[in-house]
Amino acid sequence: xxxxxxxxxxxxxxxxxxxxxxxxxxxxxxxxxxxxxxxxxxxxxxxxxxxxxxxxxxxxxxxxxxxxxxxxxxxxxxxxxxxxxxxxxxxxxxxxxxxxxxxxxxxxxxxxxxxxxxxxxxxxxxxxxxxxxxxxxxxxxxxxxxxxxxxxxxxxxxxxxxxxxxxxxxxxxxxxxxxxxxxxxxxxxxxxxxxxxxxxxxxxxxxxxxxxxxxxxxxxxxxxxxxxxxxxxxxxxxxxxxxxxxxxxxxxxxxxxxxxxxxxxxxxxxxxxxxxxxxxxxxxxxxxxxxxxxxxxxxxxxxxxxxxxxxxxxxxxxxxxxxxxxxxxxxxxxxxxxxxxxxxxxxxxxxxxxxxxxxxxxxxxxxxxxxxxxxxxxxxxxxxxxxxxxxxxxxxxxxxxxxxxxxxxxxxxxxxxxxxxxxxxxxxxxxxxxxxxxxxxxxxxxxxxxxxxxxxxxxxxxxxxxxxxxxxxxxxxxxxxxxxxxxxxxxxxxxxxxxxxxxxxxxxxxxxxxxxxxxxxxxxxxxxxxxxxxxxxxxxxxxxxxxxxxxxxxxxxxxxxxxxxxxxxxxxxxxxxxxxxxxxxxxxxxxxxxxxxxxxxxxxxxxxxxxxxxxxxxxxxxxxxxxxxxxxxxxxxxxxxxxxxxxxxxxxxxxxxxxxxxxxxxxxxxxxxxxxxxxxxxxxxxxxxxxxxxxxxxxxxxxxxxxxxxxxxxxxxxxxxxxxxxxxxxxxxxxxxxxxxxxxxxxxxxxxxxxxxxxxxxxxxxxxxxxxxxxxx
Ligand code: ADP
Numbered sequence: 001x002x003x004x005x006x007x008x009x010x011x012x013x014x015x016x017x018x019x020x021x022x023x024x025x026x027x028x029x030x031x032x033x034x035x036x037x038x039x040x041x042x043x044x045x046x047x048x049x050x051x052x053x054x055x056x057x058x059x060x061x062x063x064x065x066x067x068x069x070x071x072x073x074x075x076x077x078x079x080x081x082x083x084x085x086x087x088x089x090x091x092x093x094x095x096x097x098x099x100x101x102x103x104x105x106x107x108x109x110x111x112x113x114x115x116x117x118x119x120x121x122x123x124x125x126x127x128x129x130x131x132x133x134x135x136x137x138x139x140x141x142x143x144x145x146x147x148x149x150x151x152x153x154x155x156x157x158x159x160x161x162x163x164x165x166x167x168x169x170x171x172x173x174x175x176x177x178x179x180x181x182x183x184x185x186x187x188x189x190x191x192x193x194x195x196x197x198x199x200x201x202x203x204x205x206x207x208x209x210x211x212x213x214x215x216x217x218x219x220x221x222x223x224x225x226x227x228x229x230x231x232x233x234x235x236x237x238x239x240x241x242x243x244x245x246x247x248x249x250x251x252x253x254x255x256x257x258x259x260x261x262x263x264x265x266x267x268x269x270x271x272x273x274x275x276x277x278x279x280x281x282x283x284x285x286x287x288x289x290x291x292x293x294x295x296x297x298x299x300x301x302x303x304x305x306x307x308x309x310x311x312x313x314x315x316x317x318x319x320x321x322x323x324x325x326x327x328x329x330x331x332x333x334x335x336x337x338x339x340x341x342x343x344x345x346x347x348x349x350x351x352x353x354x355x356x357x358x359x360x361x362x363x364x365x366x367x368x369x370x371x372x373x374x375x376x377x378x379x380x381x382x383x384x385x386x387x388x389x390x391x392x393x394x395x396x397x398x399x400x401x402x403x404x405x406x407x408x409x410x411x412x413x414x415x416x417x418x419x420x421x422x423x424x425x426x427x428x429x430x431x432x433x434x435x436x437x438x439x440x441x442x443x444x445x446x447x448x449x450x451x452x453x454x455x456x457x458x459x460x461x462x463x464x465x466x467x468x469x470x471x472x473x474x475x476x477x478x479x480x481x482x483x484x485x486x487x488x489x490x491x492x493x494x495x496x497x498x499x500x501x502x503x504x505x506x507x508x509x510x511x512x513x514x515x516x517x518x519x520x521x522x523x524x525x526x527x528x529x530x531x532x533x534x535x536x537x538x539x540x541x542x543x544x545x546x547x548x549x550x551x552x553x554x555x556x557x558x559x560x561x562x563x564x565x566x567x568x569x570x571x572x573x574x575x576x577x578x579x580x581x582x583x584x585x586x587x588x589x590x591x592x593x594x595x596x597x598x599x600x601x602x603x604x605x606x607x608x609x610x611x612x613x614x615x616x617x618x619x620x621x622x623x624x625x626x627x628x629x630x631x632x633x634x635x636x637x638x639x640x641x642x643x644x645x646x647x648x649x650x651x652x653x654x655x656x657x658x659x660x661x662x663x664x665x666x667x668x669x670x671x672x673x674x675x676x677x678x679x680x681x682x683x684x685x686x687x688x689x690x691x692x693x694x695x696x697x698x699x700x701x702x703x704x705x706x707x708x709x710x711x712x713x714x715x716x717x718x719x720x721x722x723x724x725x726x727x728x729x730x731x732x733x734x735x736x737x738x739x740x741x742x743x744x745x746x747x748x749x750x751x752x753x754x755x756x757x758x759x760x761x762x763x764x765x766x767x768x769x770x771x772x773x774x775x776x777x
Contacts, residue, residue, distance in 0.1 A: 008340050011041070012069060012072065013560045014041075015041055015044060015048070015068070015070050015072065016065050018045045018049075019045055019048045019049045019052060019068060019655075020049075020052075020553060022045055022046060022049035023049040023052045023053050023056075024042045026046075026049065027047055027053070028050045028053050028054060028129060031046045031047070031049050031050035032046070032047070032050050032130070032131070034046040035047040035050065035101060036101070037260050039667055041066070043101070044072065044075065044098070045099055047069065047094075047098055047101060048072075050069060050097075050130060051063070051071075051093060051094050051097050051126065051130065052068075052417055053129075054125075054126045054127075054129035054130050055090060055093070055126050056295040057125075057129055058125030058126040058128070059122075059123075059125060060089070060128060061087075061088075061090065061514065063090060063094075064086075064375075064377045066082070066086065066092055066374050066375060066376070066377050067086070067087050067091050067094075067377075067506060068094070069372075069706040070082055070088070070091040070352070070372070070374045071091045071093075071095055072094075072165070073097050073350075073372040073374070074091060074094065074095035074187060074350040074352070075094070075098045075350075076093070076350075077349060077350050077369070078350060078351075078369060078370050078371065078372045079191055079271065079350065079351040079352070079353065079363050079367075079369040079370070079372070080120070080350075080351070080352050080353075080356075080371075080372050080373075080374055081353055081354070081355065081356040081357060081371060081372070082352065082353075082354065082374040083354055083374045083376050083380065083513055083516075083517070084354040084374075084474065084513040084517055085474045085475075085477060085518050086374070086376055086377060086517075086518065087691065088189065088335075088352045089122065089123060089189075090126075091120050091352065092108050092119075092123075092187050092189070092352065093123050093126050093127065095185075095187055096108065096127075096132070096153070096154040096185075096187065097127075097130055097132060099185045099348070100130075100132050100153045100154070103598070104184035104347070104348070105145070105152070105153055105154070105155070105182060105184045105185065105187045106153070106154045106155070106184065106185045106186070106187060107154075107155050107162060107184075107185070107186045107187070107346075108120075108154065108155070108156045108157070108186075108189060108704070109157065109158070109159040109162060109186055109187065109188045109189065109194065109343070110156060110157065110158050110159070110160050110188050110189050110190070110472070111158065111159075111190040111193060111194060111472055112160075112471065112472075113138035113139055113161070113291045114447045114449075114450055115156075115158070115189070115190075115471070115472045116136045116137065116138060116156040116157050116158050116161075117136050117138055117156070118450075119156050119189075120134055120136035120154075120156035121136070121137065123401075126171050127153075132153045132154055133150035133151075133152045133153045133154070134152055134153065134154045134155070134156070134409035135148065135150075135151075135152035135154075135155050135156070136149065136155065136156040136158075137155065137156075137161055137162075137165075138158070138161065139150045139158075139161060141161075145180075146165060146179050146180075146336055147179060147180050147712075150165075150179055150180040150181050151180060151227070159188065159194050159339055159342070159343070160179070160203065160339075160722070162342070163203045163337055163339060163342045164203060164205070164720040165179045165181050165182055166337065166342065166345075166599075166764070167203060167205035167334075167335045167336070167337060167601070168205055168718060168721060169181060170205065170334065170335045170602060170645070170648075170722065171205060171207070171252075171334055171335070171645060171718050172606065172641075172652060173638060173641060173642075173714060174267075174606065174637075174638075174766075175606045175607060175608075175638055178603070178606065179653070180701075182578055183345045183346045183347060184346065184347055184348070185346060185347065185348045185349070185350075186343055186346040186348075186349050186350075187314075187350050187351065187352065187546060188343060188349070188350070188351040188352070189351075189352050189353075189354075189472065190350035190365070190471055190472055190607045191352060191353040191356065191369075192354075192355050192356060192359060192506055193361065193471065193510075194339060194508065195340070195343065195351060195366075195367060195369075196359050196362060196504075196506070197504075197507075198338075198339060199338060199339045199340040199366075199581075200338050200340055200581060200584065201338060201339070201722050202336040202337065202338045202722070203336060203337055203720065203721075203722055204333050204335070204336040204720060204721050204722070205333075205334050205335045205336070205718060205719075205720050206333050206334055206718070206719055206720070206721070207334055207717060207718055207719075211676075214271075214314070214317065215577070216268065216271060217271050217275070217314055217317055217318065217321065218321055220268075220271045220272050220274075220275045220318075221278070221279075221318055221321035221322060223251075223254060223272075223275075224272065224275045224276050224279050224280075225279060227247060227250070227276070227279075227280075228247050230247075230279060231244055231245060231246050231247030231250055232244060232247050232276050233244065234280060234281055236533060236536060236537045239281065240273070240277060240281070240466050241273065241276040241277045241279075241280050242273060242276070243260070243272070243273075243276070248260050248261070250390030251338070255268065257672065260272075264411040269723050269744070270314070271314055271318075274314045274315040274318040274520075275318045275321070275322075277305065277315060278315060278318035278319040278321070278322045279318075279322055282311075282319060284323075285298075285422060285740065286298065286420060288319065290323050290325075290627045291609070293323070294325075295316070295319050295320055295323065295325065297311070298420070298421065299536060306576075317681070333649060333653070334645055334648065334652075334718075335595070335599070335648060335652075336652065337595065338588070340366065341588075341592045341595075343367065344367070344532070346594075349367065349368075349369065350369070351367075351369055354509075354510060355506045355509040355510045355513060356371050356373075356506075356512045357371065357373065358504060358505050358506040358509065358574065359504070359506055359509065361578070362578055362581075364765055366581075366662045375520065376517055377518065377519070378519025379519060380516035380517075380519060380520070380522070381493070381516055381519060381520065381522065382493070382512070382515050382516025382519045382520075382521070382522035382523065382524060383492075383522070383523045383524070384512065384523075384524045385523070385524065385525045386524070386563070387526045387527075387528060387563060387567065388525060388526065388527045388528070388556045389528055389529075389530065389556060389557045389558075389559075389562060389563065389566055389568065390528070390529045390530070390550070390555075390557065391529070391530055391550055391551075391552050391553050391554075391557060392529055392530065392531045392555055393529040393532065395529070395533055395553070395555070396527050396528070397426060397427060397430055397499075398430075398554065399448060399527055399556060400416065400427065400499050400527050401427070401430045401431055401434060402496060403462065403495075403497060403525055403527075403707045404431060404436060404462060404497070405434055405436065407491075407492075407495045407523075408436055408460065408462060409506050410491050410492070411459045411460045411487070411488075411491050411493050412459075412460075412488075412491035412493075412494075412495050412523075413456060413457050413458055413459060413460065413461040413463075413477075413488060413491070413494050413495070414461070414462045414463070414494075414495045414496075414497065415456045415463045415465065415475070415494060415495070415497070415511075415514060415515070416438075416462070416463070416464045416465070416496075416497045416499060417427050417465060417466070417496065417498050417499060417508075417511040418464060418465070418466055418499050418500070419466070419499070419500045419502065420466065421466060423499065423500070424440050424441075424464045424465070424466060425440065427464055428440050428464055432434050436462055437462070438453060438463065438464050439456075439461070439462065439463050440464045440465075441453065441464065441465035441466070446543060449473075450472075450473040452647065453465065453473045453475060454473050454474065454475060454476065454479070454480065455479045455480070456475050456494070456514075456672060457475045457477045457478060457479055457488060458478065458479035458484060458488070459478065459484055459487050459488050459491065461479075474517065475494060475514050475515075475517065476517075477489060477493055477494060477520055477521075477569070489520070489521050492521060492522075492523050493516065493520050493521030493522035493523060494514065494515040494516075494522050494523070494524070495514040495515065495523045495524070495525065496511055496512050496514055496522070496523075496524045496525075497524070497525050497526075497527065498511050498512065498524075498525070498526040498527065500527070500532055501528045501532055501534050501535075501569070501570055502534075503534070503573050503574070503577050504569050504570075504573070504574050504577065505571075505574065508526060512524045512526075528566060530550070530557075530566075534569060534570075534573055535569060536746065537573075538569045538572050538573060540565060540566065540569055542761070543565045543568065543569070543709075544560065544561070544562065544565055548561045548565075549674075550562065550563050557578050576619075586673035586677075587659060587676055589672055590676075590680050590681065591655055591680065594651070594680070594684050597646075598644060598648055601644070602640075602641055602644045602645075605637050605640050605641060606637060606641060606645075608637070608737050610635070611717070613636050613639075613640050613692075613695045614632070614636050614695060614696075614699050617695070617696045617699050618696075619699060619700060619703055620699070620712075622690030622703060623699060623702060623703055626703070627702075627707065631707070635702065635707070636695075638712050639695065639712050640695065641696060642712040642713055642714055643691055643694050643698070643712075646713060647687050647690065647691055649693075650687070651683065651684065651687060654680075654683055655680055655683075658676060658679055658680065698712075
């Protein structure tokens with residue numbers, strides 16, 4: 001430990017011992033009063049002591065030193081890594097109380113609705129004793145309940161719902177229709193999945209519109225079915241399908257065109273690519289399910305169907321066409337945001353997770369969150385076995401089944417993590433053949449899922465689950481029955497088995513972390529097969545010295561060199577995912593800047609801030625005379641809000657189209673991200689002008705029709721959903737480069753912490769009167 005660290009540790013220890021002392025000496029009221037007047041460490045000490053008393057009274061739990069350390073780190077805006085079952089939920093209360101003292105509202109952003117409700121109700125007695133108002137919001141919460149909940153000091157809400165409220169506010173017609181969501185402080189729970197795994201999935205707000213029939217897409221969908229394997233190539237790396245020379249030649253003949261790669265054929269090519277992907281890459285029951293003619297996507301991380309998720313653009317329709325489904329209505333996107341950007345709107349951000357270390361760099365670079373690892377209260381007694389490597393998937397599953405049987409014979413509970421529902425079912429079938437009845441976790445709601453997972457520690461229980469299922473739920477040895485705990489401990493505690501190599505080791509660690517909680521006994525095993533997609537994607541065999549390429553066998557392969565290289569694949573994959581995210585950011589940052597500006601501008605207009613929309617128009621004085629200032633201002637606000645929605649929706653459509661075709665600029669040797677940014681900026685600037693004209697036209701219309709006959713185009717049937725956006729269109733770039741014999745230059749990763757800083761804003765020229773950028777006056 002260096003000198004600085006030692007000093008820091010001593011300061012922390014002093015705070016902890018003072019907290020203990022104060023909580024014996026003073027009452028909650030006295031401590032809160034003292035805290036109000038105090039500063040720095042004294043403030044923390046008084047406040048934490050008050051929370052400790054409240055936790056003891058309200059929960060009959062005395063916060064551990066480790067929890068105080070974690071709470072302290074949260075107040076400093078850090079991400080804490082604390083093993084599962086160490087009591088992170090209570091740590092959040094300390095930080096929320098600290099924000100309350102500073103006059104800030106806190107949102108505890110949870111992984112799902114179930115946890116939002118559970119955690120708020122669980123911690124409520126503590127908050128009540130501290131005089132802190134709390135609330136929770138779930139998908140079911142009515143608008144009025146939401147409005148009230150956003151006024152509370154501390155709000156528990158799933159990150160997704162909170163995003164949706166932000167997006168819905170963008171469609172509000174008046175101030176009263178807004179939720180009241182504000183962005184003081186956020187504490188993100190389960191941060192690894194929310195801020196990394198799910199961070200890029202755009203959340204969308206849409207209004208309903210009729211789908212225009214697209215005969216070209218339908219034709220392409222029928223046409224690609226006639227393709228032979230030599231006509232297309234699948235890239236596992238970029239998760240896309242593209243035409244080979246013979247496929248391109250066929251398409252050119254079919255469509256009677258010279259060159260399918262010509263810019264004028266870009267839209268057609270993009271449709272063909274979508275149809276190819278729908279036909280030959282996306283698989284029913286792996287990537288999506290077809291439930292009564294409705295295509296439901298399967299979430300890659302949870303393995304469950306995602307009710308409200310679509311593939312981007314025409315890909316969704318292409319998949320529907322593959323199954324003969326014809327959709328008649330589709331939402332027109334009115335706004336969207338990914339969690340990654342949403343959380344950055346908060347003035348202060350902190351986070352909690354069981355596994356952060358593998359993504360430490362990313363947390364820092366993207367969110368400016370520094371990691372603080374909190375040691376467990378009691379050291380874990382989990383035994384982690386070496387990776388079991390199998391030659392092929394079939395023998396791997398037999399190996400897994402064997403391991404389950406061995407444990408089951410001695411009544412040891414087993415939790416098995418799989419990569420998909422299909423894999424869960426394969427294993428279930430295999431175990432059943434061997435006489436073991438497992439519980440497969442593919443529950444349809446979070447609550448049910450939580451119950452099953454919490455019973456996974458019962459003696460003899462065998463639970464198969466996709467990786468993230470049952471997030472945030474603690475597995476107690478012996479289940480809810482304390483009397484069974486001893487028996488379970490004697491069997492060796494919970495055995496967790498990871499059955500494949502995911503893109504990030506974090507996912508494995510998250511699974512393993514479910515065993516050995518709070519100093520419990522436990523065991524972990526990891527299985528991998530050499531024919532898994534990740535091994536093929538990163539060409540394991542090319543990394544191995546020839547003599548270490550194993551011969552086919554049904555037994556586990558034991559080879560240190562092989563083990564080292566297999567583990568290396570995981571690290572390569574982690575780096576790759578990070579690169580992909582960084583690359584995507586180059587394209588999304590500008591949109592984020594624009595969205596921020598336009599959302600704030602719209603909110604300002606509804607708040608009644610000066611907008612200068614109509615006052616500069618020619619016939620303004622005539623309108624003023626006819627309608628009076630107040631009425632005119634009301635109509636102006638309504639018109640402007642609707643106009644912004646309309647134009648923003650066009651902007652989103654434009655940028656999506658642009659992203660799909662931008663790879664073609666590579667041909668000219670230009671940088672796609674730069675070209676993209678230039679085009680988008682131009683469009684945005686043009687849009688401002690267009691908006692001005694639109695408003696002027698509307699004013700004329702108002703004068704012609706009078707107030708009674710005047711209408712604004714308000715969106716209908718507002719709904720929200722998640723978009724399955726893998727950034728495919730951007731991934732296509734290197735492929736096209738190869739087609740044209742060029743290589744994309746490897747660029748260094750952006751430096752911390754400026755990755756997300758919006759590109760420099762161009763000064764707003766007064767003359768042009770970009771009214772909606774002006775600050776409220
Ligand atoms: P995590 O979110 O870190 O996995 P939880 O907040 O779900 O952990 O808490 C895990 C378990 O530990 C819960 O049953 C909780 O009641 C218990 N717990 C937390 N803090 C304490 C404490 N200070 N004393 C006793 N039990 C605690």
